[in-house]
Amino acid sequence: MTGWIIIRNQVNNTSTLNEYSLRRLHESAAAEGLNVHIYSPNQFKPFVSLGEQNSIYLCGKQTPLPDFVLVRMGSKIEYDGLSLIRHFQSLGIPIFNKPDSIEKVKDKLYTAQLLLKAGLPFPATMLCTESIDWQLVSEKIGFPLVLKTISGSKGEGVILCQNKEQISELVLFFNASHYNGNFILQQFISDSFGRDIRVFVVGNKAVAAMKRSASDGSFKANFSRGGHVENYPITQELSNLAIRIKDVFQLDLCGIDLLFHENGFMVCEVNSCPGFEGLESCTNTDVAREIFIHIKKELTQKLI
Ligand SMILES: Nc1ncnc2c1ncn2[C@@H]1O[C@H](COP(=O)(O)OP(=O)(O)O)[C@@H](O)[C@H]1O
Numbered sequence: 001m002t003g004w005i006i007i008r009n010q011v012n013n014t015s016t017l018n019e020y021s022l023r024r025l026h027e028s029a030a031a032e033g034l035n036v037h038i039y040s041p042n043q044f045k046p047f048v049s050l051g052e053q054n055s056i057y058l059c060g061k062q063t064p065l066p067d068f069v070l071v072r073m074g075s076k077i078e079y080d081g082l083s084l085i086r087h088f089q090s091l092g093i094p095i096f097n098k099p100d101s102i103e104k105v106k107d108k109l110y111t112a113q114l115l116l117k118a119g120l121p122f123p124a125t126m127l128c129t130e131s132i133d134w135q136l137v138s139e140k141i142g143f144p145l146v147l148k149t150i151s152g153s154k155g156e157g158v159i160l161c162q163n164k165e166q167i168s169e170l171v172l173f174f175n176a177s178h179y180n181g182n183f184i185l186q187q188f189i190s191d192s193f194g195r196d197i198r199v200f201v202v203g204n205k206a207v208a209a210m211k212r213s214a215s216d217g218s219f220k221a222n223f224s225r226g227g228h229v230e231n232y233p234i235t236q237e238l239s240n241l242a243i244r245i246k247d248v249f250q251l252d253l254c255g256i257d258l259l260f261h262e263n264g265f266m267v268c269e270v271n272s273c274p275g276f277e278g279l280e281s282c283t284n285t286d287v288a289r290e291i292f293i294h295i296k297k298e299l300t301q302k303l304i
């Protein structure tokens with residue numbers, strides 16, 4: 001079987017495989033007998049025309065389609081990446097994860113809307129508009145609160161704000177720097193200060209989980225910020241919650257961030273392209289292998 005892994009950045013023979021998760025996926029695919037190549041969107045020309053449905057233009061050549069595509073473009077995926085994977089989908093190639101699922105979790109407000117509709121716990125969240133209704137914010141969200149960019153990763157677009165003056169200053173600052181992205185204002189879950197849970201789901205299984213703890217005194221527990229990680233047991237309750245969350249978005253694989261809240265969990269965010277260096281370092285799970293076993297199972301079922 002042939003598979004293509006699509007990444008956001010330019011493919012570079014010397015540095016692309018320096019990224020831990022991608023390198024592990026590459027090694028694991030070979031170990032599973034899969035012939036996998038890594039490409040970025042700019043290497044394709046998605047040409048839409050009747051009679052052009054059995055191939056795609058790759059590096060200037062008409063190329064046969066692969067048996068599957070694994071998308072590794074993360075929450076910063078742009079229009080070119082999304083349109084390419086929609087093109088793959090229109091050509092009938094099995095895609096892990098599908099473009100609709102990626103788009104839903106790329107937007108943290110849309111994620112909240114869909115989770116709350118499904119009855120799943122999410123912190124109170126509001127779109128940050130030009131004129132903020134401070135009365136409503138203090139009644140429904142409270143202070144301190146978390147200001148977030150709609151899309152983001154590694155905790156980079158996430159700030160804890162103590163009061164309305166600080167938020168107003170930040171909004172002015174972003175306007176002055178012509179930043180035109182959107183923000184959300186979110187209830188701060190103080191029980192979870194500097195710690196959270198990452199659950200990794202592949203297919204219908206929560207394959208591994210870890211507890212992350214900030215090592216720099218921040219409220220953000222991301223592994224990429226140097227957070228300490230330890231294996232976290234997957235109880236039936238945790239597994240059921242994780243599967244319900246992934247079902248809302250119909251993801252094939254995802255990383256779910258959960259916040260500690262009173263006696264349960266609240267969803268923080270869902271990642272369609274989670275890294276797994278931290279998880280493999282503190283659990284006995286071969287995450288890369290789990291992904292390809294799932295893909296092979298799905299492809300075999302399609303053939304039956
Ligand atoms: N509402 C919140 N309450 C408490 N902690 C939060 C909240 N939102 C985020 N965090 C902390 O900040 C980290 C980064 O937030 P997240 O929304 O997952 O952003 P990113 O997409 O950059 O990982 C989380 O892993 C968690 O530790």
Ligand SMILES: [Mg+2]
Nearest residue numbers: 154155257269
């Ligand atoms: Mg996160």
